[in-house]
Amino acid sequence: MGLNVGVVGATGAVGRNMLSILNERNVNIKSLRCFASERTAGHLLEWKGKEITVELLTEEVMKESFDYLLFSAGGSVSEKYAAIAAEAGNTVIDNSSTWRMKEGIPLVVPEVNPHVLKNYKGIIANPNCSTIQMVVALAPLQQKYGIKRIVVSTYQAVSGSGHKAIVELGNQLNDPDSIPKVYPKRIAGNCLPHIDVFNENGYTKEELKMVYETQKILEDDTIEVNATTVRVPVFYSHSESVTVTFHRKPDLNEARELLIQAPGVVVMDDPANLEYPTPLMAAGKDDTFVGRLRSDLFDPFTLSMWVVSDNLRKGAATNAVQILEKIEEQKL
Ligand code: 25A
Ligand code: L14
Numbered sequence: 001m002g003l004n005v006g007v008v009g010a011t012g013a014v015g016r017n018m019l020s021i022l023n024e025r026n027v028n029i030k031s032l033r034c035f036a037s038e039r040t041a042g043h044l045l046e047w048k049g050k051e052i053t054v055e056l057l058t059e060e061v062m063k064e065s066f067d068y069l070l071f072s073a074g075g076s077v078s079e080k081y082a083a084i085a086a087e088a089g090n091t092v093i094d095n096s097s098t099w100r101m102k103e104g105i106p107l108v109v110p111e112v113n114p115h116v117l118k119n120y121k122g123i124i125a126n127p128n129c130s131t132i133q134m135v136v137a138l139a140p141l142q143q144k145y146g147i148k149r150i151v152v153s154t155y156q157a158v159s160g161s162g163h164k165a166i167v168e169l170g171n172q173l174n175d176p177d178s179i180p181k182v183y184p185k186r187i188a189g190n191c192l193p194h195i196d197v198f199n200e201n202g203y204t205k206e207e208l209k210m211v212y213e214t215q216k217i218l219e220d221d222t223i224e225v226n227a228t229t230v231r232v233p234v235f236y237s238h239s240e241s242v243t244v245t246f247h248r249k250p251d252l253n254e255a256r257e258l259l260i261q262a263p264g265v266v267v268m269d270d271p272a273n274l275e276y277p278t279p280l281m282a283a284g285k286d287d288t289f290v291g292r293l294r295s296d297l298f299d300p301f302t303l304s305m306w307v308v309s310d311n312l313r314k315g316a317a318t319n320a321v322q323i324l325e326k327i328e329e330q331k332l
Contacts, residue, residue, distance in 0.1 A: 003030060009036060012036075027325065033066075034055065108124055108323050129238055132309070140265070145248045145255075156311070236284070238308070279308055281308075
């Protein structure tokens with residue numbers, strides 16, 4: 001017994017994390033195959049002390065039988081190959097933005113809306129990294145008080161743009177003259193209020209993902225979201241300043257207790273002892289860290305908090321593996 005699993009985009013920043021997390025969490029795997037483009041097909045990846053040869057992604061191979069295919073190779077790859085794999089009867093867990101807002105496609109954060117996976121087969125979408133950590137922290141409060149409006153600003157790590165951006169920040173830190181290639185401007189020593197492309201309404205696509213994905217996952221399209229997404233010179237973990245207004249008046253201590261009890265959340269909130277989450281401490285971990293919880297000075301219906309999580313792990317690879325685990329659990 002054991003699962004036949006394939007990782008598409010296995011040599012990328014998210015793909016490599018998928019391999020380690022499948023190992024760390026001891027997923028019961030019989031066969032693990034790795035796929036990527038011609039750039040890295042033939043390379044060797046180490047997994048559980050053995051070497052796996054990266055295979056070229058083709059239409060034919062996606063028609064073979066897999067229990068799960070985990071995709072993280074960008075939107076255009078997912079659009080074509082996830083469709084072929086699902087058509088052939090395979091279950092696909094996809095990290096790209098391509099399928100997320102399509103009707104009938106479950107968009108899943110296992111701590112928040114696992115019920116949408118029941119009896120489903122086909123393509124399952126993994127949400128955007130910034131959305132995942134925000135809804136993990138807000139879902140327990142949503143159930144108790146009902147969310148009316150969210151104002152969020154993000155501080156996003158360069159690893160969200162893949163391996164090449166990690167290299168670019170490293171180069172710029174060592175060389176002030178190094179020319180930006182991944183980002184339109186220098187990122188070292190800078191902040192860029194620009195993630196993904198600009199839409200006609202003045203928001204970026206990343207900001208609009210936070211609006212519509214949040215509404216879909218929390219199953220309430222009346223929730224108002226105003227997002228500003230910002231790239232900062234951090235390697236791993238996204239941070240967010242989240243201000244949320246509820247329909248019912250929250251109690252600060254009760255809200256803190258709800259967050260302490262919430263699955264996937266770790267509350268680090270003792271400013272007097274310098275206890276609050278930072279991207280450096282969250283990197284390499286799977287939890288979503290919450291701190292700086294406080295009441296608005298003027299509006300008793302509003303709370304603010306600081307939310308940090310590793311974007312390549314809970315924001316991508318860990319969440320995808322947890323979806324796989326949740327489907328297996330629901331089969332029992
Ligand atoms: O369109 P989207 O959905 O918004 O996604 C855009 C990009 O965002 C990343 C991912 O980049 C994707 O390409 N991404 C996606 N979802 C993400 C998420 N939730 C996310 N990032 C964060 N959070 P990436 O660099 O992480 O991964 C790219 C992988 O996709 C493979 N690929 C690209 N086109 C393909 C394809 N595979 C098959 N067919 C195609 N047509 C790509 O493989 C990579 O695995 P590659 O062979 O092109 O490898 C790229 C080069 O990068 C080196 N490399 C990558 N990571 C590392 C590395 N080297 C050392 N250490 C690393 N950690 C490889 O050696 C190779 O040279
Ligand atoms: O939609 O930090 O999943 O660059 C993931 C990485 C969006 C951008 C997605 C980043 C992408 C994000």
